[in-house]
Amino acid sequence: MAQYALVVLVAVSLNFAIPRLAPGTPIDYLVPSEQVATITPEQRERVLAQFGLEKPLAEQYWLYLTGIFQGDLGYSTQQGRPVVDMLLERLPWTLVLVRGAITLSLIIGAGAGFLSAARRGGRMEVGGLAFFMFLDSMPPFWIGMLLLVLFSGYLNLLPVFGALPLTGAGGGFGLTFEVAQRLVLPLLTLTLVRAGWLFLVARSSLAGELSEDYIVMAEAKGLSRRRVVLGHGVRNALLPLMTAVAVEAGTVVGGATVVETVFSYPGLGRLIYESVLSRDYPVLQGAFLLLAVGVIAANFLADLLYPIIDPRTRTADVR
Amino acid sequence: MSGALLGRIGAATLTLFVVAAVFAPVLAPYDPTLRTAQPFESPSLAHPLGANDVGQDILSELIFASRLSLTVGIVTACLATVLGVTVGVVSGYLRGPVDGVLMRGVDVILSLPFLPLMIVLTAFLGQNTTNLILVIGLLIWARPARLLRSQVLSVRESGHVQAARAMGATHGYIMVRHILPRITPLVAAQFVRTANVSIMLEASLAFLGLSDPFQKSWGAILFYANARSAFLADAWLWWVLPPGLCIAAVVVSFAFLGYALEERVDPRLRSTRPEGETLKDAETPAPVGGGALQ
Numbered sequence: 001m002a003q004y005a006l007v008v009l010v011a012v013s014l015n016f017a018i019p020r021l022a023p024g025t026p027i028d029y030l031v032p033s034e035q036v037a038t039i040t041p042e043q044r045e046r047v048l049a050q051f052g053l054e055k056p057l058a059e060q061y062w063l064y065l066t067g068i069f070q071g072d073l074g075y076s077t078q079q080g081r082p083v084v085d086m087l088l089e090r091l092p093w094t095l096v097l098v099r100g101a102i103t104l105s106l107i108i109g110a111g112a113g114f115l116s117a118a119r120r121g122g123r124m125e126v127g128g129l130a131f132f133m134f135l136d137s138m139p140p141f142w143i144g145m146l147l148l149v150l151f152s153g154y155l156n157l158l159p160v161f162g163a164l165p166l167t168g169a170g171g172g173f174g175l176t177f178e179v180a181q182r183l184v185l186p187l188l189t190l191t192l193v194r195a196g197w198l199f200l201v202a203r204s205s206l207a208g209e210l211s212e213d214y215i216v217m218a219e220a221k222g223l224s225r226r227r228v229v230l231g232h233g234v235r236n237a238l239l240p241l242m243t244a245v246a247v248e249a250g251t252v253v254g255g256a257t258v259v260e261t262v263f264s265y266p267g268l269g270r271l272i273y274e275s276v277l278s279r280d281y282p283v284l285q286g287a288f289l290l291l292a293v294g295v296i297a298a299n300f301l302a303d304l305l306y307p308i309i310d311p312r313t314r315t316a317d318v319r
Numbered sequence: 320m321s322g323a324l325l326g327r328i329g330a331a332t333l334t335l336f337v338v339a340a341v342f343a344p345v346l347a348p349y350d351p352t353l354r355t356a357q358p359f360e361s362p363s364l365a366h367p368l369g370a371n372d373v374g375q376d377i378l379s380e381l382i383f384a385s386r387l388s389l390t391v392g393i394v395t396a397c398l399a400t401v402l403g404v405t406v407g408v409v410s411g412y413l414r415g416p417v418d419g420v421l422m423r424g425v426d427v428i429l430s431l432p433f434l435p436l437m438i439v440l441t442a443f444l445g446q447n448t449t450n451l452i453l454v455i456g457l458l459i460w461a462r463p464a465r466l467l468r469s470q471v472l473s474v475r476e477s478g479h480v481q482a483a484r485a486m487g488a489t490h491g492y493i494m495v496r497h498i499l500p501r502i503t504p505l506v507a508a509q510f511v512r513t514a515n516v517s518i519m520l521e522a523s524l525a526f527l528g529l530s531d532p533f534q535k536s537w538g539a540i541l542f543y544a545n546a547r548s549a550f551l552a553d554a555w556l557w558w559v560l561p562p563g564l565c566i567a568a569v570v571v572s573f574a575f576l577g578y579a580l581e582e583r584v585d586p587r588l589r590s591t592r593p594e595g596e597t598l599k600d601a602e603t604p605a606p607v608g609g610g611a612l613q
Contacts, residue, residue, distance in 0.1 A: 133574050258434075277528060288432075
């Protein structure tokens with residue numbers, strides 16, 4: 001628990017420190033980028049006072065911390081809206097995408113990985129391995145662009161842009177269908193990217209378990225190959241897989257960032273891209289903080305789940 | 320022997336790219352920073368991959384961009400490996416409070432989402448290659464450090480280390496002369512993996528428009544292609560496909576190479592079951608691929 005509180009504090013402190021360590025003064029990052037050059041000294045004073053930037057550093061830090069816990073992440077320099085509002089608007093889209101991709105890639109990637117490990121030395125092994133390694137090595141945004149070419153350019157099957165129809169589709173089922181249609185490609189992209197990686201983890205995890213003595217024992221007892229692999233091997237191989245999925249939660253979020261950008265999908269990742277282009281620093285920082293907290297929460301949840309899945313960790317590792 | 324085969328394929332492909340990077344000025348038909356064709360020109364004999372939105376030759380861009388990717392990959396991997404080895408060896412060998420503090424630091428770094436953090440850092444610190452290498456390198460050393468530490472923990476209990484300690488060797492001497500040689504294969508594998516990860520991160524940052532504007536990069540080519548919606552016209556064939564293939568080819572080559580190295584270190588990965596040998600205290604199996612955007 002303390003571990004996770006520490007990480008959150010580090011993320012928050014980084015956020016505080018970065019604009020103060022960057023070239024220029026924090027004020028350069030608080031006014032709209034096109035006005036930085038033309039701002040008058042009086043206006044400069046006013047912005048400084050407004051954000052408490054003339055106070056000592058320690059006090060600024062304290063104000064920053066208390067502000068964050070009250071949900072104050074500052075204001076967008078481009079839109080003038082509170083950053084928190086903008087983030088909360090985008091968060092559900094990213095959650096849908098990321099959760100969907102994790103679930104689907106687990107089913108596909110881990111399934112194939114376990115299969116590959118269970119059939120060691122088969123003809124398909126090297127081919128499958130190379131295929132999934134290649135899948136894991138393709139840039140997510142590139143996969144997304146190619147899927148766009150295929151499904152929207154050539155087959156003309158799916159809409160290209162955003163998450164909501166530009167013209168209102170009414171409500172109820174029609175809207176659900178429109179939204180689902182626009183989710184297909186980003187979801188497919190992120191799933192493919194993650195499936196390659198999960199294949200590799202699942203494969204080496206099960207391969208490790210299958211070389212243990214208890215497997216020999218299970219075989220000696222005369223259990224069917226199926227029971228040995230599924231009931232003994234896979235069961236034990238699931239824990240490292242779970243750990244890996246939790247530890248890599250940040251990676252999925254990173255993938256979502258670029259995939260959302262390709263599809264103009266209105267999640268947090270796309271917001272990051274937009275604020276990079278318009279140099280909207282407060283929004284950029286807010287989005288990072290929210291993603292960081294999300295990833296840390298995922299890790300924390302996984303930690304809570306271990307003892308339920310694996311009894312061996314119940315006494316030993318609980319901090 | 321699947322690993323050895325993959326390793327050889329990886330090494331061959333990488334050699335190809337290194338040659339392209341080194342001899343870029345000779346191999347590239349044009350200067351990729353100059354306007355040598357009509358904007359959006361389709362492929363022709365003079366421009367095999369056509370031209371981009373400002374009339375630069377895409378083939379020449381690709382060839383020159385291999386310089387950036389390979390430089391970022393290798394320099395960052397050096398930086399991250401040095402940091403990772405130092406922290407891993409010191410932490411695993413000394414144990415106690417030093418280990419506690421260092422590993423806590425590693426845990427903290429590993430629980431941050433790398434790509435968003437790098438976006439924030441490069442947006443603030445300025446977009447140039449040096450910053451890019453520093454930012455990536457200072458984040459990705461944590462994973463190798465943790466892996467190497469667990470290896471060091473078992474090496475330090477082995478007979479020759481105990482003997483050296485009994486004979487009064489200093490900690491520094493033991494770490495350099497006895498621990499380091501034993502973990503070298505794993506270090507090599509980790510070096511390849513970090514190179515892999517950093518190339519993918521560089522490409523992603525460039526795709527988001529955060530690359531050095533004065534350097535050609537495969538990710539940046541895709542950034543412009545995406546901004547101009549190249550994938551909605553035929554241009555995807557020569558503007559979108561080739562740069563992505565280059566990224567994927569380099570990353571997968573590093574992955575193959577890393578897999579071959581890891582297979583030699585960790586017999587569990589071998590296709591045939593090793594005889595009477597099990598590695599008990601290996602960590603969570605390390606995935607080998609690009610591990611996109613770690």
